[in-house]
Amino acid sequence: MTEETMTIAPDASSASEALADWRTRHERFENAVLEIGRTHAMHGTEGAGMLLMGMPGLGKTSILASYIKHHLRGRRDLENEEGSKEPIIHLSVPPNPTLKSMLQEIILASGYEGSIKGSISDLKMELNELIVQRGVEMLVVDEFQHFLREQAASNTRGVVNQIKLLMDKHKLAVIMAGTPEGYRSIAKFEELYQRFAHRQVRLKPFRIDSPEELRIYGNYVNACTTFLRKQGVEIIQLANDEMLFRLQLATRGIPRLITFLLRMAIEETENGQRITKSDLSRAFAKSSLNPELESFDPFKAPIEKVAERVTRAQRKAIKDDSEHWKISL
Numbered sequence: 001m002t003e004e005t006m007t008i009a010p011d012a013s014s015a016s017e018a019l020a021d022w023r024t025r026h027e028r029f030e031n032a033v034l035e036i037g038r039t040h041a042m043h044g045t046e047g048a049g050m051l052l053m054g055m056p057g058l059g060k061t062s063i064l065a066s067y068i069k070h071h072l073r074g075r076r077d078l079e080n081e082e083g084s085k086e087p088i089i090h091l092s093v094p095p096n097p098t099l100k101s102m103l104q105e106i107i108l109a110s111g112y113e114g115s116i117k118g119s120i121s122d123l124k125m126e127l128n129e130l131i132v133q134r135g136v137e138m139l140v141v142d143e144f145q146h147f148l149r150e151q152a153a154s155n156t157r158g159v160v161n162q163i164k165l166l167m168d169k170h171k172l173a174v175i176m177a178g179t180p181e182g183y184r185s186i187a188k189f190e191e192l193y194q195r196f197a198h199r200q201v202r203l204k205p206f207r208i209d210s211p212e213e214l215r216i217y218g219n220y221v222n223a224c225t226t227f228l229r230k231q232g233v234e235i236i237q238l239a240n241d242e243m244l245f246r247l248q249l250a251t252r253g254i255p256r257l258i259t260f261l262l263r264m265a266i267e268e269t270e271n272g273q274r275i276t277k278s279d280l281s282r283a284f285a286k287s288s289l290n291p292e293l294e295s296f297d298p299f300k301a302p303i304e305k306v307a308e309r310v311t312r313a314q315r316k317a318i319k320d321d322s323e324h325w326k327i328s329l
Helices: 012-021 027-040 062-074 099-109 121-136 154-172 180-187 212-230 241-251 254-269 276-287 303-323
Strands: 049-051 088-092 138-140 173-178 201-202
Touching: 012 254, 027 049, 027 062, 027 173, 027 201, 027 212, 049 062, 049 138, 062 088, 062 138, 062 201, 062 303, 088 180, 099 121, 099 254, 121 154, 138 154, 154 173, 154 180, 173 180, 201 241, 212 241, 212 303, 241 254, 241 276, 254 276
Parallel strands: 049 173, 049 201, 088 138, 138 173
Antiparallel strands: none
């Protein structure tokens, strides 16, 4: 497990800010980055696709940013006599996407400075020329759940067909990242879906329902506390079974919420004081990390009660998650 940021913070406020910027490449993070690299490596050979899916807070955007940052840093061929190469175009799907707005977003994401007010035909021509001139290898499309029919302002088929055509014409690698609901927007279009069927990464919250899941979760939480200690923040042991259960119930195992809770606890504690379970309790009480708990405090309740609630919550989460992958035609 490696860290993206190692800033030393002189006080609790700075430590909270440092934690907000910090990312750790835990096992699931590393696996997703590896799969992106494998997809990218197929460019020029075939139009290869990958789906990166997960509910908000699981690190999709951080995974994409990490891959792009490290890939570009390792390239030595981006500048030559013929101009600048741009191997990766990264964009977010706008709300209510149309074919024209998607073409415009892709062109803008490339750093293009010309006019994007032309017709759809003009924009297609401009994009095709840009891909060739800039040596584009991979298209990274974030927030692809906006392709859902109920969210799209026009026929979704036109948008997904354009992506398929780009993959075929230029042998582009394409990464689609979004929430699980977006899976339905791709799976309904067989010709496009086939290009993404063999490489799909489904990110999930940390869980505690098996020794292996507990180990992965514990490694992540231990990395969080290790980082804080390097910032001069002392904190109780969080990676033991009891505290992992309490954190699981408080945050639902979502990395963004775990770090948010720790940041709140830092701000609740005077500089130099060790963060305790009571500090975590106060931080939780001031947040809305898990509205379903209402007045139940996972940091004050007996561990038996916490375990009961965690078991029920995880059963429900597993059932809800399975619904995301059902396609109704």
